[in-house]
Amino acid sequence: MQPFTGSFTQQEPIADDAIEAAVAVLRSGRLHRYNTVGTELGPVAELEKAYAAYQGSKYCLACTSGGYAMATGLRALGVGAGDTVLTNGFTLAPVPGAIAAVGADAVLVEITPDLVLDLDDLEAKITATAPKVLLLSNMRGHLCDMDALMAVLDRHGVPLIEDCAHTMGASWNGTRSGSFGTAGCFSTQTYKHMNSGEGGLLTSDDPEFMARAIMLSGSYMLYDRHGAAPPPEMFTDIRLDTPNMSGRMDNLRASILLTQLGGLETNIDRWNARHDLVADRLRGVAGVYVPNRPEQERYVGSSFQFLMPDAGAEAVQQVVAGARTLGVELKWFGADSPVGFTSNHQSWRFVAPQDLPRTDAVLAGLLDMRIPLTFSLDDCGHVADIIVHVVRNALQKGAA
Numbered sequence: 328m329q330p331f332t333g334s335f336t337q338q339e340p341i342a343d344d345a346i347e348a349a350v351a352v353l354r355s356g357r358l359h360r361y362n363t364v365g366t367e368l369g370p371v372a373e374l375e376k377a378y379a380a381y382q383g384s385k386y387c388l389a390c391t392s393g394g395y396a397m398a399t400g401l402r403a404l405g406v407g408a409g410d411t412v413l414t415n416g417f418t419l420a421p422v423p424g425a426i427a428a429v430g431a432d433a434v435l436v437e438i439t440p441d442l443v444l445d446l447d448d449l450e451a452k453i454t455a456t457a458p459k460v461l462l463l464s465n466m467r468g469h470l471c472d473m474d475a476l477m478a479v480l481d482r483h484g485v486p487l488i489e490d491c492a493h494t495m496g497a498s499w500n501g502t503r504s505g506s507f508g509t510a511g512c513f514s515t516q517t518y519k520h521m522n523s524g525e526g527g528l529l530t531s532d533d534p535e536f537m538a539r540a541i542m543l544s545g546s547y548m549l550y551d552r553h554g555a556a557p558p559p560e561m562f563t564d565i566r567l568d569t570p571n572m573s574g575r576m577d578n579l580r581a582s583i584l585l586t587q588l589g590g591l592e593t594n595i596d597r598w599n600a601r602h603d604l605v606a607d608r609l610r611g612v613a614g615v616y617v618p619n620r621p622e623q624e625r626y627v628g629s630s631f632q633f634l635m636p637d638a639g640a641e642a643v644q645q646v647v648a649g650a651r652t653l654g655v656e657l658k659w660f661g662a663d664s665p666v667g668f669t670s671n672h673q674s675w676r677f678v679a680p681q682d683l684p685r686t687d688a689v690l691a692g693l694l695d696m697r698i699p700l701t702f703s704l705d706d707c708g709h710v711a712d713i714i715v716h717v718v719r720n721a722l723q724k725g726a727a
């Protein structure tokens with residue numbers, strides 16, 4: 328088997344039109360979002376307007392990161408020290424990190440083998456802990472049954488904030504991920520669906536929530552210079568009481584993102600063609616489970632996951648090592664200590680330790696791979712061949 332030589336961390340270059348927009352901002356010297364001339368909105372406000380329209384939400388705030396968007400969302404909902412926030416037992420460290428940032432206690436909810444929130448465990452934990460909010464992480468782009476989820480949350484009066492770092496552009500039954508609860512949080516960090524190095528977007532239809540979020544982001548008293556903000560009267564009662572926790576986006580990043588937004592839908596189709604090619608090859612392989620994708624879900628296949636549910640740690644490690652030898656980078660979430668990034672709840676020592684036997688059983692057999700758009704369809708076919716080859720090898724050895 329020929330080794331694969333592509334890089335799993337190499338994104339596409341920033342396109343020429345985005346580079347030109349960025350150079351124009353640099354030439355102007357006006358990089359700060361409120362440094363505008365006359366009646367011009369400026370790139371950050373233009374981005375807020377354009378992203379709100381794309382998302383189909385009334386309001387949008389551009390900020391420094393996805394993690395900042397989540398912490399700001401929690402603060403704007405009034406979550407603070409000693410409050411309980413529910414979130415997924417399987418997500419990336421910035422999600423429990425945002426809960427820690429506001430001094431709240433994370434209670435982790437089990438996930439299913441389809442990598443989504445276990446709604447029975449959710450309901451049990453709502454009853455047991457009376458949480459202030461669910462910070463739902465649509466981890467690796469897998470959406471739970473959003474209709475069933477909203478029924479549970481409505482029944483108990485629990486508000487929802489969605490972490491959409493992996494679901495920018497995704498939808499459930501035609502409603503965009505991020506538009507189900509009070510707010511959606513998006514990241515424009517290099518490895519997500521738009522690339523400004525770092526950056527975040529917070530969307531909502533709730534005017535009071537968004538007024539607080541805008542004040543929190545460090546808008547001084549310039550909230551009338553936003554692109555998708557509630558009317559100035561929404562700020563009257565809160566503007567002097569809401570602390571400034573500076574986390575504004577700048578015009579340079581916004582100019583890059585504005586031009587990228589126009590290509591997002593095309594890129595989603597490109598990701599999904601690559602993702603589906605790999606998923607289709609793996610689906611029939613004995614000993615492999617590829618998470619189910621319900622027909623209501625429009626996903627963004629910027630990464631691919633599969634499980635080896637009964638293989639055992641040794642076989643899974645053989646798959647990771649065998650794939651690495653052939654140039655394919657698979658991440659295993661069952662490892663004892665985190666490698667590269669931390670998604671196993673046991674490695675979040677800033678969160679009280681919790682018992683999640685079902686999540687642990689899923690993670691023990693879960694493998695994950697990035698799909699950058701720099702891979703061609705042929706590359707993806709090659710990668711899929713390598714994975715099938717190393718999986719079969721590992722399982723045969725185990726059986727022998």
Ligand SMILES: *Cc1c(COP(=O)(O)O)cnc(C)c1O
Pocket residue numbers: 392393394395418419421422464465466467490492493513514515516525526527
């Ligand atoms: C990347 C990521 C975030 C946070 O985004 P940053 O912009 O890096 O702060 C949140 N949730 C998940 C699941 C992520 O992968």
